[in-house]
Amino acid sequence: MKTVQAAFGLASIFAATFALAQGAVDKRRSGYQDMGEALQKMQDDDMANPGLLFVQLGEQLWGKPAGAANKSCADCHGAAAASMKGVAARYPAIPKDTAGKDVGRPVDLEGRINLCRAAQQRAAPFALESRELLALEAYVARQSRGQPIAPPSDPRLGPFREQGAEIYRRRQGQLNLSCAVCHDDNAGKKLAGVTIPEAHPTGYPIYRLEWQSLGSLKRRLRNCLVGIRAEAYAYDAPEYVALEIYLMDRAKGMVIEAPGVRP
Amino acid sequence: MTNVLINAPKTAKPGEIVEIKALILHPMETGFRPGTNGRIIPRNIIERFTATWNGAEIFHMEMSPAIAANPFVSFFAVATESGTIGLRWTGDEGFLVEEQVAIAVG
Numbered sequence: 001m002k003t004v005q006a007a008f009g010l011a012s013i014f015a016a017t018f019a020l021a022q023g024a025v026d027k028r029r030s031g032y033q034d035m036g037e038a039l040q041k042m043q044d045d046d047m048a049n050p051g052l053l054f055v056q057l058g059e060q061l062w063g064k065p066a067g068a069a070n071k072s073c074a075d076c077h078g079a080a081a082a083s084m085k086g087v088a089a090r091y092p093a094i095p096k097d098t099a100g101k102d103v104g105r106p107v108d109l110e111g112r113i114n115l116c117r118a119a120q121q122r123a124a125p126f127a128l129e130s131r132e133l134l135a136l137e138a139y140v141a142r143q144s145r146g147q148p149i150a151p152p153s154d155p156r157l158g159p160f161r162e163q164g165a166e167i168y169r170r171r172q173g174q175l176n177l178s179c180a181v182c183h184d185d186n187a188g189k190k191l192a193g194v195t196i197p198e199a200h201p202t203g204y205p206i207y208r209l210e211w212q213s214l215g216s217l218k219r220r221l222r223n224c225l226v227g228i229r230a231e232a233y234a235y236d237a238p239e240y241v242a243l244e245i246y247l248m249d250r251a252k253g254m255v256i257e258a259p260g261v262r263p
Numbered sequence: 264m265t266n267v268l269i270n271a272p273k274t275a276k277p278g279e280i281v282e283i284k285a286l287i288l289h290p291m292e293t294g295f296r297p298g299t300n301g302r303i304i305p306r307n308i309i310e311r312f313t314a315t316w317n318g319a320e321i322f323h324m325e326m327s328p329a330i331a332a333n334p335f336v337s338f339f340a341v342a343t344e345s346g347t348i349g350l351r352w353t354g355d356e357g358f359l360v361e362e363q364v365a366i367a368v369g
Contacts, residue, residue, distance in 0.1 A: 047270035050333045053288045057266050212291075212332035 028254060029188075031197040031262055043203075043261040051138060051207040051259025054131075054214045058139025061132060067123025073136070076120060080143050086150070088141035089256050092160075092245050093152045106160050108244050109137050110216060128235045134214045138205050141258035148253045149202070157245055164246025167239060173230030179243075194263070200251035201244065203260020214259065217244055267362050269350065274367045275342035283314065284337045285350055287360065293328040309354035312336055317346035326354075342368045 032040060042048050062080055065072045077083040092108040097119055107115060113136050114125035126133035151157070168179040182191065183199035190196070204217040211219075218240045222232040233239045266288035275281050287309070294306025306328060314322040322338045340348075345368045352360045 047268050047284055048286065048335060050286060050288075050335070052268060053266050053286060053333060056268065057288070209331070 026253070028200060028251070029198050030200055030202045030254060030257065032203065032257060032260065034188075034195040034197055035261075035263060039209075039261055039263060043257070049207065049259065049261055051205070051214055051261065052142075054135045054138040054205075054207075055142045055259060057131070058135035058137070058142075061136050062139055065121075067117065067121030069120060069122045071121050073116070080139060084140045084143040086144050086147050088144040088258060089147045089150050090152050092157075092241050092248065094154055094156055105238065106157060106241050106245060108217075108241050109140060110218075111241070113137060113140070129216060129219060131214075134205050134216065137216070138214060138259045141205065141256065144256045145258060147256050149248055149251050149256060151245070151248050151252055160242045161245045161249055163239075164242035164244070167243055168246055173225065173228035175228045177228040179224065199247065200254055201247045202251060202254050203257045203262065205258065206260040206262045208262045210263065217247075267350075267360060269362055269364055271348055271364045271366060273365070274369075277342060277368055279342045279368075280339050281342050281366070282337060282339050283348060283350075284335070285312075285362075286333065286335045287352055288333055289352075289354070289358070291326075291328070291330055291332045291334065295328065305355075307355045307358075309334065309352050309358060311353050313351045313353075314338065314340075315349040315351075316340060317344065318349070342366065344368055 032043065035043075043051075046052050059080075062073045065075070073080070088109055091112060092106045093112075094106050095103055095112060095115065097103055097115065103115065110128060110133055113133060117123050117125050126136075171178045171181070179199065182196050187196050187198040201217050204220070205214050206220070207214050208220075218235070221240055221243060225232040268286040270284040272281050289309055290307060291309065292304055292307040294303065294308075296304050298304045308328055308330070309326045312324050312326065312334075313320060321340050324336065326334060345366065347363045347365050350362045350364075352358065
């Protein structure tokens with residue numbers, strides 16, 4: 001009788017751990033999984049994904065000297081395939097500037113490119129959402145395709161992540177909605193015939209068919225803010241970077257698919 | 264700055280049907296949209312796309328303002344002889360892009 005009890009106990013422990021292991025399976029979905037087959041094929045085919053046009057443009061810019069220093073990105077960083085691998089997976093971060101001094105605030109990939117441009121090339125920074133900046137960002141992000149999102153463990157990012165989480169959960173705008181209402185509570189359901197994605201920034205910068213162009217995560221966030229009839233932050237507002245830090249942390253471990261295609 | 268992605272096979276057997284795909288960076292501005300100042304943005308589209316095989320035209324299409332930005336064109340051709348496939352886009356504001364890809368048939 002004792003052995004039967006022991007066996008039963010063992011079995012229930014096994015069942016519990018099995019259930020736990022099952023629960024640990026990643027249930028997060030990239031927007032890619034919610035798109036139609038045609039769009040998925042479009043993203044997967046490097047000759048049909050219009051984002052690759054911008055990657056090609058970015059590759060040209062990478063090798064082109066610019067600014068008073070007359071230096072190109074390649075002069076310092078060499079071949080992007082090696083030097084930029086995984087970079088998009090760990091930004092936003094708090095980088096050091098060229099003198100080894102701390103920048104003191106988190107910057108995203110676009111911000112990092114413009115920092116480099118100002119300090120190293122001594123050129124005017126690219127306008128946010130300009131074709132050049134998006135092209136370079138796409139080229140850099142492309143080198144991280146297939147890499148898992150790995151936010152840095154820098155403790156200084158903590159408060160900014162908290163701020164991002166707070167914005168994510170804060171109801172705002174005339175519709176009085178927060179990001180979480182759609183993307184946490186109602187993800188997977190329909191909004192005007194479209195599946196609400198879980199808002200994981202896996203493919204940025206994305207080629208959105210509605211935009212007929214490449215766009216940054218900031219543009220996507222502005223889009224959502226306007227959608228809930230809230231006032232969008234200024235283009236260079238730190239709130240976007242805080243939200244990006246939170247979203248990247250939320251998508252930790254998911255695979256980068258930049259440049260993504262979205263409807 | 265022009266930017267094109269062309270996907271065509273490098274080799275083909277005689278008589279084989281090959282698919283040629285071409286993607287080009289272009290705003291395809293319709294000419295119907297007002298800009299931020301309220302004025303109509305002038306039309307700027309690709310009007311015509313032509314493909315040639317060793318100089319002889321094998322495919323062409325007229326594009327219209329209803330076609331989205333960065334048009335993607337895919338068409339088929341029968342591989343007859345080795346040579347070059349020429350692709351040509353012409354449009355508003357003197358837009359002209361010519362690209363060539365080599366194909367070996369045999």
